[in-house]
Amino acid sequence: MKRKGFRFYLRIYFKILAQDLKSKMSYRADFIISTVGMIFTNIAGFVSFWIMFRNFPSISGYSYHEMLFLYGFSLLSVTPTQCMLDNNWNLRQQVYSGDFIKYCFRPINLFFYYESEIFDAKGLGQLAFGIGTLVYAWAKLGLAVTPLAVLKLLVFLAGASFVMAALQTAAAASCFWIENSFYVLDLAFRFRDYAKYPITIFSPVFRFIFTYIIPIAFIAYYPGMMVLRPSEVSLLSWLSPLIGAVFFYLAYRFWMYGASKFNSTGS
């Protein structure tokens, strides 16, 4: 048996993904409706954002286009979670019914195998929307387009994605202990609505909470500032990719620990 490295998992992932998309396409109506729904959700989000700025030209010193930049940034950093970790939403049901056991017999990583089962293609609409918003805001702000700036954006975007993924994974894993864990996951998902605002608009208490307890400020604000206002970033911005990676690793371990605990409760 060959060693199962990164390439092995990547290959498996794309094979499962291809099959999954193929089967989703076969439900054409379902596919179209959910994609259209996702687009409307995004448009509605954007419109409410826009209306707010019709009345306030700036918020805590952030201009409309700067806010738009953070908004686009947060959409993008949520996308990987939306697309790749969507099966976390079903985890509660699977654990409750005991069906989760069926994932435990394959000779590959349990978390990977579980999450690979579902790819939410709707997230791709969000991806397109996020890119559009970000590019538009970038151009309007007159930020330089240098290879370094793009590289910075990608690195800090990756870190931010890890934070969102970690939040959702940890929240989903709570179902291994709590029966009514839907609220935990729902709460985690609702918090992400606050992620798109600069943390400075919140009161000190929430600023603390959103930085150190439920670190949603790392989904857009801290990493986004690296590109938006590179001259006034704090240490936390610099550390955000590292924090994201570490936080995701911890959430992953928490999930795996929960899974091993699930089995030991018998059925």
Place this chain on the structure above:
Amino acid sequence: MDEIIRINHITKEFRVPDRHEGLRGSIRDLFSRSYHTVHAVDDISISIAQGEIVGYLGPNGAGKSTTIKMMAGVLEPTSGEILVNGCVPYKNRTRNAQNIGVVFGQRSQLWWALPLVESFRLLKDIYQITDAQYDEMLALYRSLVDIEPLLHKPVRQMSLGQRTLSDILAAFLHDPKIVFLDEPTIGLDVSMKAKIRTLIHELNRRKNTTVILTTHDMGDVDALCRRIVIIDKGKMLYDNDIEHLKKFFGAYRTLKLRVKGDLSEQAKRIAAELPECSVSANENWISVLVNEDKQKVISVLSQLQKSYDIRDMQLEEISSEDVIKRIYEGGVV
């Protein structure tokens, strides 16, 4: 004979929270939790050779699934030692998984939306099956069952029988050394049961795959297993040839009668008349357990029809539940 599974005195304990009744009880549970220990598996030792089919029997909650989970490496024994194919399953879950196949009754492990053949191709990648091996296995499957109509059908659209069949084929696909089948024939019709038994038997014969079969269906056991292991309440009750068990219980038949009059009243009278047999009654039938070594069923029947108005009758072989109950009460081993 090569030993493939070795289990030495394993025990599995679960800590279960005590729940108190009523609202007051729930509030109490919220603040102070007390636990009691459940011995799901209690000092079991088994040795299984490559190529055996072992029937693993016991009533619900006896600890069968727990044992299988421990052998599959998803559960760590509280104490004792398990070796599957020479390695400790819990410490090497993914390596162990490469050597085993699992079918868990009604929980399909296949990709719900995909046609079977696509599931097979994904499994081929996951288990790193070579092209040659894969083709050989598919050729074998074709010779054993009619898989063509299944291959291009999404699992979601299959009947329960087709799905079970598919799951069994998927479990054998990577040519594992051991396959665990947990109630593979549950809920299936007679012809599908027969088909699945033949399939398991043939795969075991051709590939020399060890099969651990848990079931409540004595028909499965009769068709497939030469050896059976019975556990109840986590303890091992029996581990021997099925022939041995049959010799012991083969002589027993259950005669079920429906007679005129109140059944429980009549049952008492019959019990008094037939001291050799054990008689019981429910709302539909009077059951008379006859040991044919001592008294033929026919003679019991002719004796009874003289004094009772028999409306209906059935003759049954002793059921697995009865066997297990008898073993538990009497101790055969």
